[in-house]
Amino acid sequence: MKIAVYPGSFDPCTNGHLDIITRAARVFDKLIVAVLVNSHKTPAFTIEERMEFLRRVTRNISNIEIDSFTGLLADYTMQKNADVIIKGLRAVSDFEYEFQMALTNTKLNPSVETLFMTTSTANMYLSSSVVREVATYNGDLSGMVPDEIRDDIYKKIRRG
Numbered sequence: 001m002k003i004a005v006y007p008g009s010f011d012p013c014t015n016g017h018l019d020i021i022t023r024a025a026r027v028f029d030k031l032i033v034a035v036l037v038n039s040h041k042t043p044a045f046t047i048e049e050r051m052e053f054l055r056r057v058t059r060n061i062s063n064i065e066i067d068s069f070t071g072l073l074a075d076y077t078m079q080k081n082a083d084v085i086i087k088g089l090r091a092v093s094d095f096e097y098e099f100q101m102a103l104t105n106t107k108l109n110p111s112v113e114t115l116f117m118t119t120s121t122a123n124m125y126l127s128s129s130v131v132r133e134v135a136t137y138n139g140d141l142s143g144m145v146p147d148e149i150r151d152d153i154y155k156k157i158r159r160g
């Protein structure tokens with residue numbers, strides 16, 4: 001059984017993330033979507049909120065697990081016996097950072113491979129911070145995030 005981990009901050013998850021999740025779940029026997037901590041970021045949504053959004057938007061995918069972890073991705077992949085780390089690449093500018101992360105993770109856990117999936121062209125401009133920025137000013141989030149979490153994103157961002 002091939003297990004893949006798709007890690008991210010998912011603050012919040014976007015249509016870009018959902019696109020990668022849907023495609024990766026078709027390729028692997030099991031896909032674990034893991035909400036991890038990026039120490040350079042201050043999240044807007046709690047880990048539990050981010051996991052609940054992910055559970056809601058992936059409820060029709062059967063071979064998926066939504067999880068969270070506060071340590072190193074390499075340790076997490078060891079703990080989960082994962083074969084592969086999935087990362088989405090949006091543009092060439094993502095590459096240098098992702099390349100460094102992939103090498104670091106392989107150094108720390110040599111039994112895990114990092115595979116990159118290209119983001120669909122429709123989602124290339126997207127990021128979680130773009131979504132938060134648009135929501136802050138009451139902009140239209142349709143096409144950016146799954147419909148079932150849109151209202152909750154507005155509510156939280158406006159409150160917060």
Ligand code: COA
Pocket residue numbers: 007008009010011014015016017020036037038039041071072073074088089090101104105119123126127128129130
């Ligand atoms: N479509 C649209 N947007 C996407 C996307 C896609 N397919 N894939 C990623 N993005 C966006 C994300 O939403 C994020 O947006 P933001 O910067 O506005 O928040 C941005 O692109 C960067 O994504 P990513 O590079 O995946 O960063 P991340 O913060 O979501 O996740 C972790 C990074 C959590 C995986 C990483 O910090 C980590 O592994 N942490 C654990 C500790 C560790 O092991 N560190 C590495 C070794 S030192």
